[in-house]
Amino acid sequence: GAGVSQTPSNKVTEKGKYVELRCDPISGHTALYWYRQSLGQGPEFLIYFQGTGAADDSGLPNDRFFAVRPEGSVSTLKIQRTERGDSAVYLCASSASRADTGELFFGEGSRLTVL
Amino acid sequence: QKEVEQNSGPLSVPEGAIASLNCTYSDRGSQSFFWYRQYSGKSPELIMFIYSNGDKEDGRFTAQLNKASQYVSLLIRDSQPSDSATYLCAVNLRDDKIIFGKGTRLHILP
Numbered sequence: 001g002a003g004v005s006q007t008p009s010n011k012v013t014e015k016g017k018y019v020e021l022r023c024d025p026i027s028g029h030t031a032l033y034w035y036r037q038s039l040g041q042g043p044e045f046l047i048y049f050q051g052t053g054a055a056d057d058s059g060l061p062n063d064r065f066f067a068v069r070p071e072g073s074v075s076t077l078k079i080q081r082t083e084r085g086d087s088a089v090y091l092c093a094s095s096a097s098r099a100d101t102g103e104l105f106f107g108e109g110s111r112l113t114v115l
Numbered sequence: 116q117k118e119v120e121q122n123s124g125p126l127s128v129p130e131g132a133i134a135s136l137n138c139t140y141s142d143r144g145s146q147s148f149f150w151y152r153q154y155s156g157k158s159p160e161l162i163m164f165i166y167s168n169g170d171k172e173d174g175r176f177t178a179q180l181n182k183a184s185q186y187v188s189l190l191i192r193d194s195q196p197s198d199s200a201t202y203l204c205a206v207n208l209r210d211d212k213i214i215f216g217k218g219t220r221l222h223i224l225p
Binding site: 031033035040041042043044045048050055056058091103104106107108109 | 119121123149151157158159160161164203205210211212213214215216217218
């Protein structure tokens with residue numbers, strides 16, 4: 001596709017359930033970022049990948065959150081034992097090269113609601 | 116804790132006037148700086164990036180960077196109603212981790 005694709009666009013789940021959010025970046029983009037955005041707030045950094053490896057995962061809130069990018073393209077953000085506080089829009093962005101020379105292209109986000 | 120600070124607004128500016136948005140950052144080693152625009156319910160999109168001290172102009176937009184003061188600003192000339200959005204300041208920390216401020220809501224008054 002032409003842009004960053006995120007699925008699902010909306011996910012409603014119950015507290016304690018497991019959730020996977022998928023991001024398909026722009027073809028050829030080596031850097032991939034995950035952010036979380038709550039209403040009225042800016043995007044909160046979670047993790048970013050250069051290729052297959054997580055270059056910085058310091059923003060993951062706790063060990064319930066995990067992300068992978070096994071082949072250097074599609075990434076999955078995994079949330080175990082969801083809590084109501086996890087409700088937010090999860091944004092994925094990709095970049096063609098080192099991020100200081102290129103812009104981040106964002107997907108439309110996955111809105112997660114934990115009941 | 117490395118931070119990016121913005122006034123949340125709302126900032127109300129008459130149509131045709133200059134809108135001035137400001138941002139400060141805490142990490143003195145930060146290398147590059149970005150302004151993103153986010154319409155309600157949409158994802159952020161890049162407006163400007165700047166690396167060097169001074170001004171950078173692109174159409175109606177001017178980004179200003181002062182590394183000594185750790186300050187970045189965005190000027191929007193001839194403000195239009197379509198400029199009404201949230202403007203996010205983003206900073207690339209020296210290790211390519213990009214962090215965002217909370218954003219400033221801009222409202223252009225017709």
